[in-house]
Amino acid sequence: MNAAAQVGPGERERHVGLSDAEAQAVREVKIGNTEGLHARPVMRFIDVASRFQSKVSVMNVTRRGEKVDGKSAMQMMLLEATRGCVLRIEACGSDAAATVEALAALVASGFHEV
Numbered sequence: 001m002n003a004a005a006q007v008g009p010g011e012r013e014r015h016v017g018l019s020d021a022e023a024q025a026v027r028e029v030k031i032g033n034t035e036g037l038h039a040r041p042v043m044r045f046i047d048v049a050s051r052f053q054s055k056v057s058v059m060n061v062t063r064r065g066e067k068v069d070g071k072s073a074m075q076m077m078l079l080e081a082t083r084g085c086v087l088r089i090e091a092c093g094s095d096a097a098a099t100v101e102a103l104a105a106l107v108a109s110g111f112h113e114v
Contacts, residue, residue, distance in 0.1 A: 025100040026090045028061060033110035037081035041111035042073055048106050054093030056103070061086040070103070 031037060037045075049056045049070045056070030062085040068075035070089065081087060087107065091099035106112075 023094060023096045024090065024092045025096040026088060027100045027104045028086055028088050029104050029107040031081050031083055031085045031087065031107065033113045034083060035113070036083050036085065037076070037079055037087075039073075039077070041113065042076045044111050045076060045103065045106060046071055046073055048102050049099065052091070052093070052095045052099040052102070054091040054096045054099040056099060057090045057092075059088045059090075061088050 033041065035041075045058075057067040058070040058076065058079060059065060059067045060079045060081050063080065065079060067090070068078055070076065070091075079085075079087070089100050089103050089107075091097075091103075093099070
């Protein structure tokens with residue numbers, strides 16, 4: 001079984017074709033690793049997010065929480081995302097699609113813990 005399952009009949013992703021600086025990508029992913037989003041996965045998420053220029057926001061859809069900065073460890077910990085929670089990853093910027101793709105792959109890998 002995959003560590004994370006994609007939500008819905010396919011990946012939810014959208015690209016708004018305004019300008020490169022305003023480009024946006026969104027994807028929802030399910031946390032599949034046993035311990036959920038604890039300190040180590042948060043740091044791995046931030047490491048990947050920080051490789052990109054886009055602004056990254058994350059929301060725990062399952063708990064209907066607020067959006068947090070996907071490049072901030074303290075804010076990411078506030079998500080309280082346990083196994084099975086659905087996260088909405090949003091990126092805005094010239095490399096938004098690549099950012100969301102890389103972060104969704106990390107979640108799908110179980111943050112390399114499985």
